[in-house]
Amino acid sequence: MESMTGYAVVERTTEQFSFSVEIKSVNSKYVETYLNLPRFMKDDEYEIELLLKKRYARGKIELSIDIHDWIESRPVMINRELLGKYYREVSAVTDELGAKGRFSIDALLSLDGVVQKERSTLSEKSRNDIFSGIELAVEKHIKMRLREGAATKKDLLKSLAAISRSVVRVEKLSRNVSRALYEKLRANLEQLMTVRPEDSRLYTEVAILADKQDINEEVQRLRDHIDKFRLLAAGGGQTGKQLDFLAQEMFREINTISSKSASSEMAHLVVEIKNYIDKIREQCRNIA
Secondary structure, three states: OOEOOEEEEEEEEOOOEEEEEEEEEEOOOOEEEEEEOOHHHHHHHHHHHHHHHHHOOOEEEEEEEEEEEEOOOOOEEEOHHHHHHHHHHHHHHHHHHOOOOOOOHHHHHOOOOOEEEOOOOOOHHHHHHHHHHHHHHHHHHHHHHHHHHHHHHHHHHHHHHHHHHHHHHHHHHHHOHHHHHHHHHHHHHHHHOOOOOOHHHHHHHHHHHHHHHOOHHHHHHHHHHHHHHHHHHHOOOOOHHHHHHHHHHHHHHHHHHHHHOOOHHHHHHHHHHHHHHHHHHHHHOOEO
């Protein structure tokens, strides 16, 4: 079982620069990729997206690559023509204002466009190093998601065990429904009638009422969903959507049981089961 939330970072150094690859993810119905790449890697965006979509089935995946510093020096060129224009303009303004001090050439060198560095180009070796870093970051990220998934699985199974125990109690309570209905109906009729009602007629009415409140089918389907949930949780692969669907079906069955139950004890058990199912549904939304 794999969680959809996770984080990983890898730092490495190539022949040209140092870099870091950061991957973080949150839950999503589908796989979504968001890339933050250096300008010189924009042509590699599609290949990186394909790499991520092969490794992830669900979740919002954000990958960032940061370049920390260049090891190799880049050729620098001074635009002499532009520097000359700046110098003449500043000199003319200085003369007009009658400024006594002369300005420093350093101030002109910081002006826009005077100092130009050649654009950084990515060597094939550095590109391969970055892709190796991406692969390593993905491996670390998936391991973290699996660790979180294992913890979630353990918690899910605890909730299922609690639901199973409550279902046993629900089933026991439902067995006494017919007798309780008979006694209640007879007592009510005796208060209204001067003659004791016939048992045959009472049994017929009780049978009709008991059929309306019978929950055997719902309990059996609920047990089936619990068994199927355990089976899927024990297996591998991407099971999040299936587990979420089963949790919804469990909630549907317990809602039907709730609508049929008449006792306060049964109602309390139903509320307890619903709380566990709500917790399961919330956790399933974060399973890949």
